[in-house]
Amino acid sequence: MILPLSYYLSNDVVAISRDLIGKYLFTNIDGAVTGGMIVETEAYNGIIDKASHAFGNRRTPRTQTMFEEGGRAYVYLCYGIHEMFNIVTAAEGTPHAVLIRAVQPEVGVDIMQFRRNMTIVKPTITAGPGSVAKALGISRKVNNYSLLSNAIWVEDRGVRFNDDDVKTGPRIGVAYAGEDALLPYRFFVKGNPYVSKPNK
């Protein structure tokens, strides 16, 4: 079933990040459906999280999407090269978001391969946030799109992971965030080959 709006309105973005492990992310972009199982996420906990773009209640044209009601896509450019896909959560005015760092490809693998310009399929096809966005055709054009739209959505297909199989740890690439860089806001499926860097 497609996750309903209510799923995204919870105030506990860390719990949502954990729960999204094993859910399925799909896109229907440029006439092609691609998607797979989410195997790695990170929580960004609003205005008190130094690693978040919205830290200190910073509302700018870019971060505005995070302040909208949950259940939307927040897509931005990083390092001038990579686009990253986040799921906005919580009520309007509360800028919570979950970064999707890796998925296990299931549908439209050939399309992903083409988008990624890969001659052979390797686990890196969807490992890492920049790779996920590129493989699924996600760009800044879908920023602020509803996750209840027919272009991008998340499904619960009944997959469940025990806590023993879901590891937590500090988030990647947020050393600038001081003590907040140490928060265990990263979740990933233990040993899954599609998880970026440390996957154990």
Added chain:
DNA sequence: TGAAGGATGATCT
């Protein structure tokens, strides 16, 4: 108007 820097990934060694 300008300067600094970033929620990364591919490639090479």
Added chain:
DNA sequence: GATCATCCTTCAA
């Protein structure tokens, strides 16, 4: 493991 590609956003003046 080190390097680099590459450009938008932000903030200060």
